[in-house]
Amino acid sequence: xxxxxxxxxxxxxxxxxxxxxxxxxxxxxxxxxxxxxxxxxxxxxxxxxxxxxxxxxxxxxxxxxxxxxxxxxxxxxxxxxxxxxxxxxxxxxxxxxxxxxxxxxxxxxxxxxxxxxxxxxxxxxxxxxxxxxxxxxxxxxxxxxxxxxxxxxxxxxxxxxxxxxxxxxxxxxxxxxxxxxxxxxxxxxxxxxxxxxxxxxxxxxxxxxxxxxxxxxxxxxxxxxxxxxxxxxxxxxxxxxxxxxxxxxxxxxxxxxxxxxxxxxxxxxxxxxxxxxxxxxxxxxxxxxxxxxxxxxxxxxxxxxxxxxxxxxxxxxxxxxxxxxxxxxxxxxxxxxxxxxxxxxxxxxxxxxxxxxxxxxxxxxxxxxxxxxxxxxxxxxxxxxxxxxxxxxxxxxxxxxxxxxxxxxxxxxxxxxxxxxxxxxxxxxxxxxxxxxxxxxxxxxxxxxxxxxxxxxxxxxxxxxxxxxxxxxxxxxxxxxxxxxxxxxxxxxxxxxxxxxxxxxxxxxxxxxxxxxxxxxxxxxxxxxxxxxxxxxxxxxxxxxxxxxxxxxxxxxxxxxxxxxxxxxxxxxxxxxxxxx
DNA sequence: GCCGTTTTCGGCCCGACTGTTTTCAGTCG
Numbered sequence: 001x002x003x004x005x006x007x008x009x010x011x012x013x014x015x016x017x018x019x020x021x022x023x024x025x026x027x028x029x030x031x032x033x034x035x036x037x038x039x040x041x042x043x044x045x046x047x048x049x050x051x052x053x054x055x056x057x058x059x060x061x062x063x064x065x066x067x068x069x070x071x072x073x074x075x076x077x078x079x080x081x082x083x084x085x086x087x088x089x090x091x092x093x094x095x096x097x098x099x100x101x102x103x104x105x106x107x108x109x110x111x112x113x114x115x116x117x118x119x120x121x122x123x124x125x126x127x128x129x130x131x132x133x134x135x136x137x138x139x140x141x142x143x144x145x146x147x148x149x150x151x152x153x154x155x156x157x158x159x160x161x162x163x164x165x166x167x168x169x170x171x172x173x174x175x176x177x178x179x180x181x182x183x184x185x186x187x188x189x190x191x192x193x194x195x196x197x198x199x200x201x202x203x204x205x206x207x208x209x210x211x212x213x214x215x216x217x218x219x220x221x222x223x224x225x226x227x228x229x230x231x232x233x234x235x236x237x238x239x240x241x242x243x244x245x246x247x248x249x250x251x252x253x254x255x256x257x258x259x260x261x262x263x264x265x266x267x268x269x270x271x272x273x274x275x276x277x278x279x280x281x282x283x284x285x286x287x288x289x290x291x292x293x294x295x296x297x298x299x300x301x302x303x304x305x306x307x308x309x310x311x312x313x314x315x316x317x318x319x320x321x322x323x324x325x326x327x328x329x330x331x332x333x334x335x336x337x338x339x340x341x342x343x344x345x346x347x348x349x350x351x352x353x354x355x356x357x358x359x360x361x362x363x364x365x366x367x368x369x370x371x372x373x374x375x376x377x378x379x380x381x382x383x384x385x386x387x388x389x390x391x392x393x394x395x396x397x398x399x400x401x402x403x404x405x406x407x408x409x410x411x412x413x414x415x416x417x418x419x420x421x422x423x424x425x426x427x428x429x430x431x432x433x434x435x436x437x438x439x440x441x442x443x444x445x446x447x448x449x450x451x452x453x454x455x456x457x458x459x460x461x462x463x464x465x466x467x468x469x470x471x472x473x474x475x476x477x478x479x480x481x482x483x484x485x486x487x488x489x490x491x492x493x494x495x496x497x498x499x500x501x502x503x504x505x506x507x508x509x510x511x512x513x514x515x516x517x518x519x520x521x522x523x524x525x526x527x528x529x530x531x532x533x534x535x536x537x538x539x540x541x542x543x544x545x546x547x548x549x550x551x552x553x554x555x556x557x558x559x560x561x562x563x564x565x566x567x568x569x570x571x572x573x574x575x576x577x578x579x580x581x
Numbered sequence: 582g583c584c585g586t587t588t589t590c591g592g593c594c595c596g597a598c599t600g601t602t603t604t605c606a607g608t609c610g
Contacts, residue, residue: 019582027593031582062583100599102608137601187610200610228598233609243610245597258595263610270594281595 012036020103034060091117161514163196186259192554198241208246253304258282264325321557338562348377351537357382358390360542369543371416376572381421384433419443430466439472448477457491478511512552513539524559
């Protein structure tokens with residue numbers, strides 16, 4: 001049932017949710033979620049930790065949870081969990097996803113009206129049964145009904161790329177208001193998370209009511225969800241929620257940290273403040289003991305920015321992308337945060353398509369556009385013959401394309417160097433789509449899976465590792481095949497594939513297509529520590545798509561990547577030397 | 582359920598908004 005720490009963590013999280021539905025103590029619920037996070041961040045092999053009876057030494061895991069984990073791992077079952085799960089209907093889980101419903105209300109609905117699914121809830125709303133319950137009312141019933149309709153329409157999240165475009169349009173208007181002193185995008189959008197559930201804005205102003213008034217009355221607002229003195233929420237016509245908070249100038253630096261999050265990061269920051277005798281809120285950092293001296297003088301508070309707030313807590317500045325509660329605070333304390341890669345560090349890209357397969361621009365148009373970006377090199381990697389859906393090239397067309405690329409380089413028409421590459425299909429048995437006799441004519445080869453996504457984990461892992469072991473393979477393309485919000489990644493043992501890449505000196509692509517962003521940022525930090533080298537590629541199918549490199553940089557930064565970890569920050573001469581070796 | 586150099590009980594990050602009730606609980610971020 002559970003054979004690794006991620007499975008165990010998932011189960012602990014599930015226990016937390018079940019306890020929430022039981023109406024349990026909120027701190028007990030949090031203890032299970034905390035323990036799940038502690039396990040996920042555990043560096044060691046869980047089996048060894050259990051064997052050496054060191055589970056309780058992990059912060060966040062105490063007697064009770066340690067015992068449960070041990071039972072689970074040794075027997076494969078956890079009776080406590082199974083009894084809990086069977087004691088309540090499956091459908092209650094889903095009700096937690098309805099905005100406005102938490103554990104307490106769901107419990108009341110279940111116990112008073114026997115509601116155990118979204119459908120039951122719908123019917124009860126329509127019959128007007130909800131409003132008759134104690135502590136519920138007409139408005140609550142209407143809100144639940146609206147949330148339900150909304151929920152059934154869509155589980156609306158947007159890609160970061162799309163959300164960012166919408167948010168910047170709103171920000172542009174916000175900063176132009178004369179009442180607005182500062183305005184910024186906050187939340188997961190500022191942290192550059194790959195998908196976004198809502199847009200967060202933070203404003204400094206001495207006239208919050210006017211800003212709120214403006215925000216809730218804009219033409220792009222479909223519905224006002226909340227309208228207070230300092231906080232409002234609206235649903236945009238694009239279907240996504242946008243929240244605005246207004247604070248004073250003096251509070252702005254504190255509020256920006258708070259509203260950028262993540263929740264985990266904030267909790268850790270507040271704990272840290274408490275340990276030092278201070279209380280951190282979205283408005284201030286105050287001494288808990290009034291006789292203790294403050295970290296900031298009253299007069300200096302209007303100059304508080306994120307950097308000096310982190311410094312006051314004994315930390316170096318933590319860029320928003322890293323604020324995920326995944327070790328960044330410990331690293332900032334020791335001054336060991338990486339110097340994150342920046343857009344200007346990129347000197348070229350390797351995964352670009354042309355009209356020779358399924359691209360929209362010709363090879364020469366792609367080359368000219370890449371030169372316009374100021375890069376030193378571009379690699380063309382069109383599809384191989386098995387990707388017939390993508391107009392994959394037969395051997396003769398590939399050889400002809402290679403010849404054309406050589407000619408472009410010899411002509412001196414462009415300052416940028418062009419590498420002759422290929423996005424070569426990994427066939428279902430792990431062999432590549434062309435023989436090594438053909439592949440040896442290329443400067444580099446990106447290998448990717450484009451079909452037979454349903455293979456089991458073992459087969460898929462062996463398939464990709466076999467491709468990695470081919471001597472002509474250079475880069476592993478879009479590792480998991482996921483399409484964000486559309487298609488799950490295929491089953492794959494990621495650590496094994498990462499290890500194979502390192503052992504065979506192959507590059508791992510960070511596919512910067514906003515829909516892919518694959519390999520996921522959560523895996524990069526550990527992988528580069530083990531020695532994996534990254535290549536950020538736009539997977540461009542047109543000259544416009546070259547800008548996707550920016551989405552790739554976001555994700556690289558979230559994955560703690562510095563310039564040194566990224567192959568395509570190298571100058572042309574070094575790249576050529578590597579590809580020849 | 583976890584934690585602890587104010588340690589085995591009594592805290593646990595903290596504040597805004599909504600709705601129901603009339604002083605506060607639930608939800609959210």
